[in-house]
Amino acid sequence: MSAPTRRGAEPQGGAPVKTRERVRGVAEERRARAGERLLACEGLFHLYMLEGREVVALQGVDFGVDWCEMVALLGPSGSGKSTMLAILGGLERPSAGRVLLDGIDVARLSEAQLTMLRRRRLGFVWQGAARNLLPHASAWENLDLPMSLAGLPAGRRRRRAEVLLEAVDLGAQRAKPIRALSGGEQQRLAVAVALANNPPLLLADEPTSQLDRANVRRVVELLKEARDDLGTTVVVVTHDAEVAAAMDRTVTIRDGRVSAEGRGGAEYAVVGPTGSLHLPAHALDVLPPGARVAVEVEGDRVVLKPTNGGGSGGLMPSPPEDGESEPGPGGERS
Numbered sequence: 001m002s003a004p005t006r007r008g009a010e011p012q013g014g015a016p017v018k019t020r021e022r023v024r025g026v027a028e029e030r031r032a033r034a035g036e037r038l039l040a041c042e043g044l045f046h047l048y049m050l051e052g053r054e055v056v057a058l059q060g061v062d063f064g065v066d067w068c069e070m071v072a073l074l075g076p077s078g079s080g081k082s083t084m085l086a087i088l089g090g091l092e093r094p095s096a097g098r099v100l101l102d103g104i105d106v107a108r109l110s111e112a113q114l115t116m117l118r119r120r121r122l123g124f125v126w127q128g129a130a131r132n133l134l135p136h137a138s139a140w141e142n143l144d145l146p147m148s149l150a151g152l153p154a155g156r157r158r159r160r161a162e163v164l165l166e167a168v169d170l171g172a173q174r175a176k177p178i179r180a181l182s183g184g185e186q187q188r189l190a191v192a193v194a195l196a197n198n199p200p201l202l203l204a205d206e207p208t209s210q211l212d213r214a215n216v217r218r219v220v221e222l223l224k225e226a227r228d229d230l231g232t233t234v235v236v237v238t239h240d241a242e243v244a245a246a247m248d249r250t251v252t253i254r255d256g257r258v259s260a261e262g263r264g265g266a267e268y269a270v271v272g273p274t275g276s277l278h279l280p281a282h283a284l285d286v287l288p289p290g291a292r293v294a295v296e297v298e299g300d301r302v303v304l305k306p307t308n309g310g311g312s313g314g315l316m317p318s319p320p321e322d323g324e325s326e327p328g329p330g331g332e333r334s
Helices: 016-031 080-089 110-120 139-149 154-167 181-194 213-230 241-246 281-285
Strands: 037-050 053-066 070-074 096-101 124-125 201-205 233-237 249-254 257-263 268-271 292-297 301-306
Touching: 016 154, 016 213, 037 080, 037 233, 053 080, 053 233, 053 257, 070 080, 070 241, 080 096, 080 201, 110 124, 110 241, 110 281, 124 181, 139 154, 139 281, 154 181, 181 213, 201 213, 213 241, 249 281
Parallel strands: 070 233, 070 249, 124 201, 201 233
Antiparallel strands: 037 053, 037 096, 249 257, 257 268, 292 301
């Protein structure tokens, strides 16, 4: 993500130029790894207690994201999307399974190591400004804080903040407190803060849910610019079709499992580790819940054929044999 420069004009000062050159070098290294796995979940389970009951949020999730890829996590509320994002970011530990970030087993890190990992290698954008920004600090101060915590020297922090503020169109608002910014400006600043330390992975949980359509499009543009200009890998939880369509790939979570993946406008069902399969909504018109099917393998195809009977587990009666009548009111057949 580079700050815009007027055509024919040289950037003012040498320091911002050095910052851009350093960022470009990092981006080239990341792009050279495109197609390699950056993030991987292996057999991920997560359980938590709710009102004295054990709730299974994730059930054996296998999921991966490559360097420089943009992925949207989709699914109904309560399906496990936000839980998975929190585990990917080291904010929660899985009950079982592994999360590997560039080969690092995140779940095995100590709290101090996790803190350092989040500061240097992860960026977060949350749904509301209250979770993203310090309300009484200025835009500049919000950008400076994560870099200061990561130990960057003052001069480098200043140059980096200048570049990022210009990139998100907030150069003129740098001294304003957060409460003086509009909702769209706050969320653009949140993206800049998440990118302050130039992390390889940006995680965003419903970053556009409270924005109008113009600001939704601008935030999506910023996420794409982060990938294109910085080599940032982006994972977004969203219910917004426009945001999902802008990603390289979609992954749908249902009932704590990966049920489908989408690429190029096509959606594919994903077979679970135990052979389970979530059918898309339009297939349920033919195979409603509880239907019985014959599973047949025909060469390289697997065919699901509805049987004449309905129901599951004997909840509905089997169809009568040829020549046998339906049972009467007393349950007897004539």
